[in-house]
Amino acid sequence: MITERGRPNELPSVVLKTETQDLKQLVRLALRRRKRVAGSATSPLLFLAPEASILPVALIEDTALSPVDKVLWMTLRIRHDQGPGERTLPSNTELARSTRIATRDTIATALAMLRCRRYLSVCATAWHGGGRKVGMAYALHPTRLPVADTIFLDPGYASYLEDLAMHSVRRVRDAATHELSTLSV
Numbered sequence: 571m572i573t574e575r576g577r578p579n580e581l582p583s584v585v586l587k588t589e590t591q592d593l594k595q596l597v598r599l600a601l602r603r604r605k606r607v608a609g610s611a612t613s614p615l616l617f618l619a620p621e622a623s624i625l626p627v628a629l630i631e632d633t634a635l636s637p638v639d640k641v642l643w644m645t646l647r648i649r650h651d652q653g654p655g656e657r658t659l660p661s662n663t664e665l666a667r668s669t670r671i672a673t674r675d676t677i678a679t680a681l682a683m684l685r686c687r688r689y690l691s692v693c694a695t696a697w698h699g700g701g702r703k704v705g706m707a708y709a710l711h712p713t714r715l716p717v718a719d720t721i722f723l724d725p726g727y728a729s730y731l732e733d734l735a736m737h738s739v740r741r742v743r744d745a746a747t748h749e750l751s752t753l754s755v
Contacts, residue, residue: 584718594723597693597707628713634687634745638671642680643689645669646710659708679739686734686745688715691724717753728753 629635629643645668650657662674662681671677684690691709709723720727731753734746 586719586722587716590715590719590722593709594693597709597723626712629689632687632689632714634741634748635683635689636680636741638676639680639683641669642671642677643684643710646690647712650710659706679742682734682737682739682742683745685724685727686731686742686749688717688720688749689713691715691720692726692730693723 626643626647629640632640635643642665645665646659649660660668662677665677666672666674669677671680681690685692689711691711692706693709694707715723724730728750731746731750734742735750737743737746
């Protein structure tokens with residue numbers, strides 16, 4: 571059974587991008603078709619951008635992101651563009667190895683920053699009947715997704731930011747606190 575958990579869309583009558591609404595349908599489809607690899611469910615990785623979008627200028631110029639965050643985003647983009655078939659988000663161990671980034675913790679921090687800054691969205695979570703998480707669907711964005719679109723795709727975004735506001739890494743805490751302040755305006 572596939573369910574989405576998180577806060578309901580709390581923004582009053584906003585206009586969402588058509589691409590965002592289409593992506594939500596694509597996410598549901600991808601979760602239904604996800605494959606099991608080596609005993610664990612894969613997590614689909616979708617890219618929300620026009621095909622002509624080559625250089626993520628907004629991402630590169632985002633001063634809140636570290637070079638590691640940016641390299642990780644580019645690695646995910648390259649991974650998405652390679653070959654036919656369904657794209658999946660690699661494990662933190664695999665990402666650390668392929669990017670030559672020292673640790674899985676550094677990868678986890680970079681992923682947290684990308685989601686916090688709205689370059690990566692967790693669009694849906696698949697749950698097993700017993701309440702166990704078995705997979706997630708992600709969307710990668712070349713620019714910061716607008717808040718309304720983020721909350722539509724990633725209903726747990728606000729509570730995720732609240733959790734990040736207590737993160738062990740200061741720049742993650744600071745970014746989450748800043749993003750939370752923009753949600754309550």
